[in-house]
Amino acid sequence: MCGVFPGKTPPPxxxxxxxxxxxxxxxxxxxxxxxxFVTAKLGGNWMAWHGRVGVLxxxxxxxxxxxxxVGPTYARFMHFLPTPRALRDYLQGRWQAQGxxxxxxxxxxxxxxxxxxxxxxxxxxxxxxxxxxxxxPLVAKATSDRLTFAHRLGEEVLLALxxxxxxxxxxxxLVKKRNLVAPMITGWAEGRPEESxxxxxxxxxxxxxxxxxxxxxxxxxxxxxPPPAPAAAEW
Amino acid sequence: MRxxxxxxxxxxxxxVALSGIASAQVVGKVEDQIRWRQSAYQTMAWSMQRxxxxxxxxxxxxxxxxxxxxxxALANAGMGALYQxxxxxxxxxxxxxxxxxxxxxxxxxxxxAQAFNREANEMAKVAAAGDAAxxxxxxxxLGESCKACHEKFRKEEK
Ligand code: HEM
Ligand code: HEM
Numbered sequence: 080m081c082g083v084f085p086g087k088t089p090p091p092x093x094x095x096x097x098x099x100x101x102x103x104x105x106x107x108x109x110x111x112x113x114x115x116f117v118t119a120k121l122g123g124n125w126m127a128w129h130g131r132v133g134v135l136x137x138x139x140x141x142x143x144x145x146x147x148x149v150g151p152t153y154a155r156f157m158h159f160l161p162t163p164r165a166l167r168d169y170l171q172g173r174w175q176a177q178g179x180x181x182x183x184x185x186x187x188x189x190x191x192x193x194x195x196x197x198x199x200x201x202x203x204x205x206x207x208x209x210x211x212x213x214x215x216p217l218v219a220k221a222t223s224d225r226l227t228f229a230h231r232l233g234e235e236v237l238l239a240l241x242x243x244x245x246x247x248x249x250x251x252x253l254v255k256k257r258n259l260v261a262p263m264i265t266g267w268a269e270g271r272p273e274e275s276x277x278x279x280x281x282x283x284x285x286x287x288x289x290x291x292x293x294x295x296x297x298x299x300x301x302x303x304x305p306p307p308a309p310a311a312a313e314w
Numbered sequence: 315m316r317x318x319x320x321x322x323x324x325x326x327x328x329x330v331a332l333s334g335i336a337s338a339q340v341v342g343k344v345e346d347q348i349r350w351r352q353s354a355y356q357t358m359a360w361s362m363q364r365x366x367x368x369x370x371x372x373x374x375x376x377x378x379x380x381x382x383x384x385x386x387a388l389a390n391a392g393m394g395a396l397y398q399x400x401x402x403x404x405x406x407x408x409x410x411x412x413x414x415x416x417x418x419x420x421x422x423x424x425x426x427a428q429a430f431n432r433e434a435n436e437m438a439k440v441a442a443a444g445d446a447a448x449x450x451x452x453x454x455x456l457g458e459s460c461k462a463c464h465e466k467f468r469k470e471e472k
Contacts, residue, residue, distance in 0.1 A: 122461050124454030209362055209457035224471040231470060
């Protein structure tokens with residue numbers, strides 16, 4: 080470790096805050112959402128990929144939701160609930176802990192929530208031209224129309240939240256001189272080693288992983304009865 | 315036979331009046347027009363689904379050709395005639411979803427409609443040739459031309 084910090088300054092003490100599954104989830108989600116945006120804008124036959132990457136996003140979200148309950152310390156939702164008290168402490172500069180700060184936690188919950196709505200509505204959306212979400216056959220057209228409307232609205236909401244999220248990170252980097260990106264890549268942040276994240280072993284991981292697989296299967300519509308073969312029409 | 319000047323005058327008057335009617339030939343009331351155009355788009359949607367089913371499942375050239383020809387026929391039908399002034403509001407099968415800009419940005423409408431025309435005619439050609447991969451590629455382009463117009467001129471159903 081000392082090799083990374085040569086010279087007289089003592090190596091800063093570090094804590095392991097972001098476990099590997101959480102980090103993998105985070106960057107996979109970033110990639111998938113970017114692909115979802117690009118494929119939706121390209122349209123045409125790219126919509127098939129929009130649907131596929133959308134199902135992957137469903138799986139990622141379900142994994143994260145489960146990991147938020149059975150994962151290690153700093154991945155748990157209960158650990159970073161942005162309660163009014165935590166927010167007040169934070170805004171008055173009295174908040175001292177590892178993991179998401181209460182304001183960042185708000186952003187995390189908002190992003191996860193809106194992404195769930197976005198992916199959920201997408202499954203029932205229909206562009207009236209060439210592509211529909213895999214579960215659209217399950218609902219009435221009027222319902223699908225409403226969810227399509229929500230899905231399109233979600234685009235702007237999501238862009239705004241992403242801008243806020245990235246903006247906050249930039250603010251930390253430029254104004255507060257704190258790098259929040261590196262810990263999300265390496266897992267390590269400044270802190271005391273005894274603050275490191277704990278728990279979330281193999282068994283909880285397998286549980287969350289299986290739930291994610293089940294969600295992907297459900298979202299893919301593969302379990303729906305196949306449409307009848309097109310009948311040969313005589314006229 | 316020499317025509318009487320009054321007859322000439324009368325005749326030309328009638329001719330002008332008739333040509334005036336012909337050039338402003340409006341078929342159907344506003345609600346008829348809206349209903350017809352909605353029906354035409356639904357028929358295109360049906361045909362798009364048929365092509366898609368054939369591209370994704372077993373490819374049946376005859377079905378694809380039927381569907382492609384339906385779309386091409388509607389694309390070449392002069393559907394612009396179903397967007398008479400005043401049909402920006404009204405109820406066909408449901409309340410019209412055309413945006414008011416449709417009636418103000420004629421140049422853009424023409425551009426999008428002609429692009430759709432080209433892709434629809436190309437689709438019919440490709441379908442007749444019967445190559446599934448080519449049909450799939452052209453299906454994508456055709457769908458894009460539908461969506462390009464929807465994005466600009468079609469209100470979203472809420
Ligand atoms: C969180 C993940 C997702 C994001 C960020 C996303 C984003 C988008 C965006 C930006 C559009 C374009 C809207 C427009 O034309 O203005 C779109 C359209 C669409 N998406 Fe998604 N989407 C996601 C998940 C899904 C899923 C899981 C499905 C279904 C499998 C899906 C199905 C659709 C459909 C059918 C449309 C066409 C709607 C239309 O043009 O009327 N999306 N999506
Ligand atoms: C094959 C390509 C197309 C398909 C599959 C398609 C599909 C549809 C469908 C299903 C509707 C809903 C009809 C209803 O309300 O019942 C619709 C409406 C509409 N489409 Fe398209 N469309 C296509 C091409 C176009 C093009 C090229 C334009 C622009 C010139 C266009 C403009 C509109 C407008 C303005 C409406 C609203 C009509 C109204 O409510 O009065 N569409 N389309």
